[in-house]
Amino acid sequence: MDVGLLGQFVVNGMMLGMMYALVAVGFTLFFGVLDVIKFSHGDVLMVGTFAGFSTYLGMTAIGIDNAFIQLIGVLVISLGSMAILGAVIARYLVLPLKSAPPLNTLLVTLMLGTVLREAIRLFYPDGSNPKHFPALLPTDSWSLGSFTLRSDSVILLIGGLLVIVGVNMLINRTRLGLAIRAVAQDEETAKCMGINFKMIVLLTFALGSAVAAFAGVMNGLYYNEINFGMGLLLGVIGFSAAIVGGLGNIYGAILGGFLFAGLQTLGAVALPFASAYKDVFAFAVVIAIIAWRPTGLIAEKTSERV
Amino acid sequence: MAQQQETVLTFRGLTRRFGGVIALNKFDMELTNGQIVGLIGPNGSGKTTSFNVLTGIYEANGGSIEFLGQDITSWPAQKVYEAGVARTFQRSRLCLELSIFDNIMIGNHKRLNHGLLFNIFQRKALREQIRENHEEARKLLKIFDPALADKMFDPVGSLRMIDRRRIEICRALISHPRLLLLDEPSAGMTHEETRELMDDILEVREMIDGLSIILVEHEMGMIERVTDKCIVLNFGQKICEGAYRDVASDKLVQEAYLGGE
Amino acid sequence: MTQSLKDKLVIILLAAVIAAFSITFIAIEEQVEIFALLVFAAALVLGGAKLGITASIAQSLARNERLMNFAFIAATIAVVFWFREDHFPLLMIATVLLYVIACCGLNIQFGFTGVVNFAGAAFFGVGCYTAAVLGGTSVPLLLVIVLGGVIAAIVGSVLIIPVLRTRGHYAAVVTIAFGLLFRTFLEVNDTLGGPQGLGVSGMNLFGWDFNNNIEISENLEISFYMNYVVLALIMVILTFVLMRRIERSWIGLNFDAVRLDETAAACFGIDIKRWKIVAFTLGNFLAGTAGALYAMMLGFIAPSNFAFSDSLILVSIVLLGGMGSLWGTILAAGLVVLLPEKLQVIQEYRFLIYAVVMILILLFRPQGILPRGLRAYIPGWRG
Numbered sequence: 016m017d018v019g020l021l022g023q024f025v026v027n028g029m030m031l032g033m034m035y036a037l038v039a040v041g042f043t044l045f046f047g048v049l050d051v052i053k054f055s056h057g058d059v060l061m062v063g064t065f066a067g068f069s070t071y072l073g074m075t076a077i078g079i080d081n082a083f084i085q086l087i088g089v090l091v092i093s094l095g096s097m098a099i100l101g102a103v104i105a106r107y108l109v110l111p112l113k114s115a116p117p118l119n120t121l122l123v124t125l126m127l128g129t130v131l132r133e134a135i136r137l138f139y140p141d142g143s144n145p146k147h148f149p150a151l152l153p154t155d156s157w158s159l160g161s162f163t164l165r166s167d168s169v170i171l172l173i174g175g176l177l178v179i180v181g182v183n184m185l186i187n188r189t190r191l192g193l194a195i196r197a198v199a200q201d202e203e204t205a206k207c208m209g210i211n212f213k214m215i216v217l218l219t220f221a222l223g224s225a226v227a228a229f230a231g232v233m234n235g236l237y238y239n240e241i242n243f244g245m246g247l248l249l250g251v252i253g254f255s256a257a258i259v260g261g262l263g264n265i266y267g268a269i270l271g272g273f274l275f276a277g278l279q280t281l282g283a284v285a286l287p288f289a290s291a292y293k294d295v296f297a298f299a300v301v302i303a304i305i306a307w308r309p310t311g312l313i314a315e316k317t318s319e320r321v
Numbered sequence: 322m323a324q325q326q327e328t329v330l331t332f333r334g335l336t337r338r339f340g341g342v343i344a345l346n347k348f349d350m351e352l353t354n355g356q357i358v359g360l361i362g363p364n365g366s367g368k369t370t371s372f373n374v375l376t377g378i379y380e381a382n383g384g385s386i387e388f389l390g391q392d393i394t395s396w397p398a399q400k401v402y403e404a405g406v407a408r409t410f411q412r413s414r415l416c417l418e419l420s421i422f423d424n425i426m427i428g429n430h431k432r433l434n435h436g437l438l439f440n441i442f443q444r445k446a447l448r449e450q451i452r453e454n455h456e457e458a459r460k461l462l463k464i465f466d467p468a469l470a471d472k473m474f475d476p477v478g479s480l481r482m483i484d485r486r487r488i489e490i491c492r493a494l495i496s497h498p499r500l501l502l503l504d505e506p507s508a509g510m511t512h513e514e515t516r517e518l519m520d521d522i523l524e525v526r527e528m529i530d531g532l533s534i535i536l537v538e539h540e541m542g543m544i545e546r547v548t549d550k551c552i553v554l555n556f557g558q559k560i561c562e563g564a565y566r567d568v569a570s571d572k573l574v575q576e577a578y579l580g581g582e
Numbered sequence: 583m584t585q586s587l588k589d590k591l592v593i594i595l596l597a598a599v600i601a602a603f604s605i606t607f608i609a610i611e612e613q614v615e616i617f618a619l620l621v622f623a624a625a626l627v628l629g630g631a632k633l634g635i636t637a638s639i640a641q642s643l644a645r646n647e648r649l650m651n652f653a654f655i656a657a658t659i660a661v662v663f664w665f666r667e668d669h670f671p672l673l674m675i676a677t678v679l680l681y682v683i684a685c686c687g688l689n690i691q692f693g694f695t696g697v698v699n700f701a702g703a704a705f706f707g708v709g710c711y712t713a714a715v716l717g718g719t720s721v722p723l724l725l726v727i728v729l730g731g732v733i734a735a736i737v738g739s740v741l742i743i744p745v746l747r748t749r750g751h752y753a754a755v756v757t758i759a760f761g762l763l764f765r766t767f768l769e770v771n772d773t774l775g776g777p778q779g780l781g782v783s784g785m786n787l788f789g790w791d792f793n794n795n796i797e798i799s800e801n802l803e804i805s806f807y808m809n810y811v812v813l814a815l816i817m818v819i820l821t822f823v824l825m826r827r828i829e830r831s832w833i834g835l836n837f838d839a840v841r842l843d844e845t846a847a848a849c850f851g852i853d854i855k856r857w858k859i860v861a862f863t864l865g866n867f868l869a870g871t872a873g874a875l876y877a878m879m880l881g882f883i884a885p886s887n888f889a890f891s892d893s894l895i896l897v898s899i900v901l902l903g904g905m906g907s908l909w910g911t912i913l914a915a916g917l918v919v920l921l922p923e924k925l926q927v928i929q930e931y932r933f934l935i936y937a938v939v940m941i942l943i944l945l946f947r948p949q950g951i952l953p954r955g956l957r958a959y960i961p962g963w964r965g
Contacts (some may be wrong), residue, residue, distance in 0.1 A: 054754075117751070119944050122944055123941055125894065126937040126941050127941060129933060130934060130937045130938055130941070133931075137930065251758055254755050255755065291770040294763075294766045295770065305747075306743050306756070377848075378845060398845075402849060403851055407849075414843055416839060416846075417842075419835075419838055419957070420956045423838070423956075423957055426835055427846070430850050430851040433832045434832070437860070440833045441824065441833075444827070447831055447832075448959075452960075473964070474956060
């Protein structure tokens with residue numbers, strides 16, 4: 016195969032892997048502190064992307080057209096608003112159902128995902144059609160033979176990496192991270208030690224949702240197109256990635272994300288049938304992986320007492 | 322009587338680990354026909370774990386379990402039950418939204434016909450089976466509490482703790498097991514209720530021929546009154562075995578309970 | 583008046599009121615009137631509940647189950663007969679009936695057994711596509727309906743291993759992924775018509791063409807949808823009998839035990855895998871049969887009918903009615919299918935509204951509008 020094409024596949028795969036990993040980190044954080052799966056996570060990502068897009072439109076409208084300032088604005092608004100949304104969801108939908116059967120939490124967040132999706136489709140101006148997301152990053156490119164590396168791809172990858180490293184540092188090096196880990200380890204003991212359980216849960220959901228919003232903006236900047244249904248696919252794949260890595264484990268989530276993107280890219284390159292089937296293939300891989308390792312490659316903590 | 326000496330259950334070097342923790346360490350024990358054995362020890366000493374390994378919920382990491390002459394060490398929970406071992410749970414595990422009758426019938430699984438065609442098309446025979454089993458469950462429940470026997474179609478969730486315990490024991494007994502495992506039956510009950518339940522258990526033993534019982538219990542009055550022998554576990558290891566009187570005065574046992582450093 | 587006579591009168595009166603309400607609701611077109619009727623009905627039900635009237639009606643119903651079943655079937659027939667010449671109302675009624683069958687399937691799966699399935703629309707769709715593909719061949723069409731169910735069950739068996747090996751959330755993702763896969767597959771597969779979909783030939787039973795109006799006399803021409811309504815009603819009755827018999831047998835008990843506590847169930851010999859497989863297969867079978875007849879009735883199907891949101895609608899019906907509650911499922915299917923058809927304002931917003939209603943239900947009334955009662959093995963018998 017042509018080196019240029021191969022390089023393109025590698026960059027593309029890494030970009031996908033980074034996005035999946037960012038989504039998976041959110042799932043893993045939520046599961047860590049509360050043992051719940053928030054199925055609306057992908058749709059929060061989508062809403063975050065639309066919030067960023069609106070910010071861009073708004074800034075353009077009032078005459079700010081410096082791409083760098085626009086980018087900062089998009090990120091601040093998108094991440095900030097999703098952090099708030101994440102905390103609100105945790106406060107009013109997830110925490111009240113803490114003692115209900117897990118199925119109810121699952122259903123509530125699934126339905127919330129539908130609410131978010133439909134709200135954008137119905138109430139965002141012309142929301143049912145895809146939107147053109149602006150290229151806010153410099154697009155110089157370097158050529159290496161037949162392979163072209165664009166600077167925006169490099170910046171996005173570095174940005175994603177920084178976010179993941181940042182989250183990891185936050186979890187492992189700060190007092191907040193210590194509290195989150197304590198709650199994840201044992202809620203009762205953490206409470207006894209004076210940790211404000213509710214506050215930690217809300218902060219964790221805010222953090223995970225902001226990370227998802229980042230992944231959404233990244234997605235928009237890379238593909239230059241966003242639509243109201245984008246969260247569903249990213250959510251399902253991100254969740255599978257989190258499972259593959261073992262829920263509750265950040266490294267596992269990152270590993271799972273890249274593994275998944277690798278498989279998907281490999282499938283696109285190696286499989287004879289047309290690229291039309293690439294999503295079919297992706298979902299088949301999700302099913303196969305969960306069937307193969309239902310509790311992940313890095314085992315999840317088991318909490319059932321008999 | 323020769324039958325009295327028949328061995329029902331034997332553990333040989335039974336071991337179970339959770340990660341680095343050894344929950345059960347080379348546990349040996351023997352239980353004969355009709356015997357009531359008390360299993361005591363501090364929290365986390367491996368009492369419930371031994372039940373879980375015996376009933377096939379956990380796999381054993383070492384050693385063997387022999388029940389009525391068969392090696393059942395790696396049998397799944399379903400097969401262990403079929404062989405004649407029934408249990409109750411430390412945290413009562415009844416289906417609260419189902420009726421008393423439903424809950425007891427769950428325990429009667431091996432004596433019911435579960436064929437799809439039988440259940441869907443042979444309604445007459447099914448109704449006959451339902452009526453017969455209802456009568457039997459009623460009789461059993463009456464031993465514990467005649468009032469309960471009249472509430473067979475009430476949801477279990479509406480009952481008091483002691484009644485739930487009774488139903489759990491009935492669920493375990495309805496299939497005529499050879500071995501009954503009682504995991505802290507007195508948990509969450511008052512002194513008076515514990516006494517009542519103890520009387521019930523003794524009465525049941527009288528009634529069912531050759532039923533052996535292993536009782537995990539913190540309530541020492543109960544252990545003293547009903548058991549034929551006691552086994553004390555600490556950190557997964559058997560530290561003492563014998564009649565309650567001897568065990569209670571054992572120095573090692575006292576240390577284990579008082580946390581002798 | 584004796585108690586039993588009073589009970590019987592109450593039931594007949596109730597069935598008559600329900601029939602009259604349904605006819606009015608389906609017949610009126612004016613949006614304000616429809617809205618007023620709904621508010622009136624809601625007030626009646628809430629007021630009745632406050633005064634304890636609904637509770638005493640429920641007791642009358644429970645004491646005379648056989649009569650209740652017949653009274654409700656009679657009420658349905660009355661409604662259907664009223665609209666004998668009108669295409670659209672009959673189409674709506676048949677759609678409700680077929681949704682009831684599909685949701686009964688879901689009820690076996692997660693109402694009874696706790697096996698989640700968020701790909702209900704996909705299994706319904708397998709039935710639809712079976713009808714589309716086999717409809718043109720020489721296979722008898724009644725058999726095609728059965729085959730729709732069988733093929734849905736077979737397709738479902740692909741998911742059995744992941745569903746058995748996983749619980750709760752994981753199984754949910756498996757089925758969501760399958761539902762998305764199914765739709766994407768249909769959209770890119772040209773032999774199955776791609777995004778444009780396929781035409782389906784209508785039902786034909788022993789030479790009786792379901793797609794022709796029935797001319798009784800010069801003045802009376804019965805809508806061809808009547809054929810489908812009658813067949814769907816027969817299927818609903820069969821499904822209902824099957825569901826009741828399952829629920830009131832040891833099978834139903836095993837299902838409940840698996841749902842409520844797998845560990846305890848295993849300790850009493852209940853084969854968790856066996857009952858999950860039975861429930862999953864049977865549920866998909868029912869969804870498939872409903873789909874097959876639905877496709878024949880519409881005459882045309884496309885992938886967009888089987889989106890994730892359609893699966894969520896099926897789940898919503900089960901939840902709204904009350905998990906495992908048969909009458910609840912029927913009531914909820916009626917509400918969920920008919921409301922957006924009648925209230926044009928909400929048509930566009932229906933997914934959004936359903937999702938919000940489901941969140942409220944889960945937070946404030948998780949047992950649904952007509953909660954499932956305790957198992958009465960033999961009606962009227964309490965030992």
